[in-house]
Amino acid sequence: MPQQSPLDLPEGDPFGPHNLPYGVFTTADAPEHRRIGVRYGDHVLDTAAVAAMLGSPHTDLLSQPLLNPLMAAGRPVWDAVRAEVRGWLTDPAYQTTVEPMLVPLAEVTLHLPFEVADYVDFYASEHHASNVGRMFRPQDEPLLPNWKHLPIGYHGRAGTVVVSGTPVVRPLGQRLPAGADTPVFGPTQRLDIEAEVGFVVGTPTAPGERVPLTSFRDHVFGVTLVNDWSARDLQSWEYRPLGPFLAKSFATSVSAWVTPLAAFDAARTAPPARDLPLLDYLDDSATEPDGLDIRIEVALNGHPVSYPPFATMYWTAAQQLAHMTVNGATLRTGDLYASGTVSGPEREQRGCLLELTWSGRDPLELPDGTRTFLLDGDEVTLTAWAPGPDGSRIGLGEVTGRIAAATD
Amino acid sequence: MPQQSPLDLPEGDPFGPHNLPYGVFTTADAPEHRRIGVRYGDHVLDTAAVAAMLGSPHTDLLSQPLLNPLMAAGRPVWDAVRAEVRGWLTDPAYQTTVEPMLVPLAEVTLHLPFEVADYVDFYASEHHASNVGRMFRPQDEPLLPNWKHLPIGYHGRAGTVVVSGTPVVRPLGQRLPAGADTPVFGPTQRLDIEAEVGFVVGTPTAPGERVPLTSFRDHVFGVTLVNDWSARDLQSWEYRPLGPFLAKSFATSVSAWVTPLAAFDAARTAPPARDLPLLDYLDDSATEPDGLDIRIEVALNGHPVSYPPFATMYWTAAQQLAHMTVNGATLRTGDLYASGTVSGPEREQRGCLLELTWSGRDPLELPDGTRTFLLDGDEVTLTAWAPGPDGSRIGLGEVTGRIAAATD
Structure with a gap:
């Protein structure tokens, strides 16, 4: 049998001529x-x-x-x-x-394929935001009153965005033990993942320029997979009132491949129905749909544990970009913004261990033992694909990371 | 009278041979x-x-x-x-x-004298944090339980840090009118300043390297003045649960001069007594004092309205750097971190209009009219100095900015 050319791909290869990341x-x-x-x-x-x-x-x-x-x-x-x-x-x-x-x-x-300018992380899954609300603020409504009026987001640390494969060292920090009123210091005991989709800005804006929903494709160059590693015990102690800080700043992993946004044309899909009317700059009821049918798999030490469906995200990447620039803030080439944890309505569609194990109450049963949060040596791999033209598949590059023990 | 050499400075010039920014x-x-x-x-x-x-x-x-x-x-x-x-x-x-x-x-x-890598903003004045707590969360204790255990901070937008003199365009955004349950969109009606001191990182760290209190001077190159412009109506609507986002991301002004940290040796002073014992990595009870006696003046259209005393800040810049890196997050050359609003215990020492006017309840009486928040055309100028050696003064470069009307 003759040596096959690398130009001849097997049928259905997710990195074929419609992808080209x-x-x-x-x-x-x-x-x-x-x-x-x-x-x-x-x-x-x-x-x-x-x-x-x-x-x-x-x-x-x-x-x-x-x-x-x-x-x-x-x-x-x-x-x-x-x-x-x-x-x-x-x-x-x-x-x-x-x-x-x-x-x-x-x-x-x-x-790392691009230099990250600013990194913004959103919070666009209604299922994720509701689940986190139930766990972190059990006395309140799961969703805060602002959530369906604007895409909630915050700035993360651009300098610790790392490429897939980079080891993730367990962070040290402060946590408040249950029932205590004084924090203790040490390695996080609740190290978690967040399966997200990232959008990479190519075309910058001039000061004061706003990006309407219809200009999304003129500014966003491509799409990555993102694992926004999170230390839940650090987070719950530090996050009031200014949001997550050290719980997230130690590492954010992105795929080594940036898939052009144009590769996702066949994956465009309507976002969920909006429960409340939106202000004009966010109102996508009359625009072409900007939801994306990207199907993620989360694997822990090789075992699939979740299948987060990006199509269920309440806020689209176009809305996030419109919101991020509506106050006149400029975009720079290399700005990265991530969707927030992708979680669907079903348990096996949740994009982080906090939700999958309900804050540790319901451990995952895996072939190599039970897990609540990540142990040293654990390896997490995100993969994803979207429908392409003519029945093809568009694969996103994987994001993988192995947990290394905390260092003194 | 002969032309005087520019090398002959008047006595007490705050930009003399001990400063050299x-x-x-x-x-x-x-x-x-x-x-x-x-x-x-x-x-x-x-x-x-x-x-x-x-x-x-x-x-x-x-x-x-x-x-x-x-x-x-x-x-x-x-x-x-x-x-x-x-x-x-x-x-x-x-x-x-x-x-x-x-x-x-x-x-x-x-x-702008340096390229900003990541921008972090802290919240280190007990007086400011308590005043904001009283206004934003009147039903709770003014200070949250974590505040005296760690320096609260969050990441801001590095791409919109601008040099002194850059006009500040009034941002648009969502706000929730009093008594309403649906937000409206338009120019902020509560545009504010925050008088802060910024620290510029020179020496980067290796991944996982932590910066102990005693290494602060090996990493921080110099000091700037910072005005962290804030839209209070946007902020109070958007900030739960992930912190400020568009309320702060439109512009942050820094002085054009970076004063070397070494110029502040004579200004080192003990920070306020600590009310609670600190974890080892933050415990500065046995180190040389890292408080800084920097005296700020806030002027609105040329009229001084406040004199925030940096020496009253509860958390020092050395503690902030130790905290920011304790989880292993790397520093890059060009990282900028700001102190948070500098407010002393007295009314005329408050570093933002939110506090100076108690959320608009007590307008400022100025020669050109009353003010609650900033009007289009208003110009805010921060200046500051610190004691230098031999009775000299170390001037910090001014930060000034004029408000331009919102653009459609």
């Missing part, structure tokens, strides 16, 4: 030479090398060590580069040029 | 040529030009368009550069070289 990679022979690659099946296309050989007008953008210059170039350039790369991979005329430039995934090291 | 400036003849200057009296020393003429080993660091490379160079280099610049300005041997390189302040444009 961007990453930044190095190879062992040139560990300092970071350059942009596009994933195709189980290979990485060295786009800088192909562009240079073919004299592409985008050679310079594709030869950078980060995606930021390409992201800043704007939507017409994004579309042109995407069409060009797809041509290289699918037009037989390019086969002999392109084939040697496909590097097996196993032979590359993947890096 | 750094900024980034351009002149009209070379508006693209940003370079580092040091303020001396009412002049700016073109340090890059002097360094080049004298063959200084620090010429490259001083010829950059931002302070970040100098900030990243570490404390021994900071000390060496500071000593060298002081020598240029005070040793008569350099007078003929240096004098022509002093540009009048009126002839320069000052720029």
